[in-house]
Amino acid sequence: MAALFGSRVRRLRTAAGLTQAQLGAKTHVVSTRITQVERASGARPTLELARALDAALGADGLLVDLWPHVYRESFPDWSRTFMAYSAQAAAIRQYTAHVVPGLLQTEEYARALLGVDLSLRDEVQLEERLTARLERQKRLHSRDRPELLVILDEAVLRRPVGGDDVMRRQLAHLLKAAAQPYIAMLVLPFDEGAHDMLGGSLTVLTLPDGSEVAYTEGAHDGHLFEDRDDVRRFTVTYDRLRSAALPPRRSLHLIRSVMEDEYREPNLPSRSARRRLAKEQLQQPSGRRLRRGGRRNPRRGSGT
Numbered sequence: 001m002a003a004l005f006g007s008r009v010r011r012l013r014t015a016a017g018l019t020q021a022q023l024g025a026k027t028h029v030v031s032t033r034i035t036q037v038e039r040a041s042g043a044r045p046t047l048e049l050a051r052a053l054d055a056a057l058g059a060d061g062l063l064v065d066l067w068p069h070v071y072r073e074s075f076p077d078w079s080r081t082f083m084a085y086s087a088q089a090a091a092i093r094q095y096t097a098h099v100v101p102g103l104l105q106t107e108e109y110a111r112a113l114l115g116v117d118l119s120l121r122d123e124v125q126l127e128e129r130l131t132a133r134l135e136r137q138k139r140l141h142s143r144d145r146p147e148l149l150v151i152l153d154e155a156v157l158r159r160p161v162g163g164d165d166v167m168r169r170q171l172a173h174l175l176k177a178a179a180q181p182y183i184a185m186l187v188l189p190f191d192e193g194a195h196d197m198l199g200g201s202l203t204v205l206t207l208p209d210g211s212e213v214a215y216t217e218g219a220h221d222g223h224l225f226e227d228r229d230d231v232r233r234f235t236v237t238y239d240r241l242r243s244a245a246l247p248p249r250r251s252l253h254l255i256r257s258v259m260e261d262e263y264r265e266p267n268l269p270s271r272s273a274r275r276r277l278a279k280e281q282l283q284q285p286s287g288r289r290l291r292r293g294g295r296r297n298p299r300r301g302s303g304t
Contacts, residue, residue, distance in 0.1 A: 001066065001069045001070045002040040002044055002070050003040040004066065005037070005040070005045070005050075005063065005066050005067070005070050006037050006038040006039060006040045007038070008059070008062065008063065008066065009034070009037055009038050009053055009057070009063065010038040012057040012058075012059055013034075013038075013057060016057055016058070018057075019031075020034040020035055020038070021034075023053070023056060023057070026052075026056040027049060027052035027053055027056050028052065029049065029052075033049075037049070037053070044070050044128050045067065045070070046131060047064075047067055047131070047135055050063050050064055050066075050067040051063075051064055068087075068135075081224055082203075082215045082222065082224050083136070085205050085207065085213055085215075085224075086136070086203075086205060087136070087139065088207060088208060089146050089205040089206060089207055089208075090146055090147070090206050090207065090208050091146055091147040091148075091149075091205070091206035092146045092147070092148050092149070092203065092204075092205055092206075093149045093203065093204040093205075093206075093238055094148075094149070094150050094151065094201070094202070094203045094204075095150075095151040095153070095188070095197055095201060095202045095203075095238060095241050096150070096151070096152055096153065096156055096201045097153045097155065097156070097197065097198070097199060097200055097201050098153070098155060098156060098159065098201070099113055099156060099159070099161065100152070100156055100161075100170060100174065101150055102133050102136065102137075103136065103137055103139075103140060103148065104137075104150065104173065104174060104177055105133065105137075105170070106166070106169055106170050106173050107130070107134060108162060108166050108169070108170075109161055109162055109166055109167075109169075109170040110130055110133050110134070111126070111130055111162075112161050112162030112163075112166060113161055113162075114126055114129050114130055114133070117129075140182075140183075145182060146182075147182050148182060148183045148184070149183075149184045149185075149186075149242075150183070150184070150185050150186070151186045151187070151188055151238075151241050151242060151245050152174075152185065152186070152187050152188070152251075152255075153187075153188050154187055154188060154189050154190045154254070155190075157171065157187065157254070157255060157258045158258060158262065160262075160263070164262075164263045165263075167259075167262075167263045168259055168263035168264070168265075171255055171256075171258065171259035171263065172259060174255055175252060175255055175256060175259075178248075178252055178255075184248065185248070185251060185252065185255075186242065186245035186246060186247075186248060186251045187245060187246050187250075187251040187254050187255065188241060188244060188245045188246075189245075189246055189254070192244045192245075195240065195241060195244065196237045196240060196241070197216075197237060197241065199218070200216055200217060200218050201216065201217045201218075202214065202215070202216055202217075202234060202237065202238055202241075203215045203216075203217075204231070204234060204235055204238050212231050212235065213225065213226050213231060214230065214231045214234035214235070216234070
């Protein structure tokens, strides 16, 4: 697909009578970048570059339409069909055992995570995968956005991917996302023990025609299920996980507690420490008490 994209750019450029340097000037990149695109070498084109090339060459959307297919080649075969289904799903139900779902990852969290993938070849492919992941997230802000229900295993909150700063911002991002009316977020706590999806993740997609597919994923592989009986079995599994998870308010409370206790700013006390201090202050005897309005009662004999 990258080679097809490059050949179309070259053909359109030649038909327009442009040199690579002239096309680079029109799209604000150096001529060697145009060479890379046409030869399908180096980093794959970004969506912004695909749009600029499309406009400069009068391709009428052809290059923009080809771009997603170019980026799907950056992922293993077993994930591409799933991504195609996800792009059109009307509802997405996910349980993740180890990491934050891709649709809700911050850029720095995603970079740290993708950087340890055993199938990763080089830095160029890392940038390609990161760009594609962030591009897919835009659907959550589009008119045809899906309903999203996410169940996070507690391990997702406590595994410090990328370090404390990255995790603090990632958990804050989850709390912000959960405030959206089309996103629901639950946490499956450790004390629920063993369950059907222990060690793996599960996604159930509802497609626009009402049909459903299920997708399971491990560390290095995934499997798509389209047979009705298989999908029904995984739907029941997901419902069990949902019933075992904490209710929404308690789930968000746990996310916030982990963020403020385990990944807090270095100069700030933990949430539990602040609560303990507040409790101690309330228990200390004092001749002066606060009124409801916050004003102190004067001490007797103070002359006031």
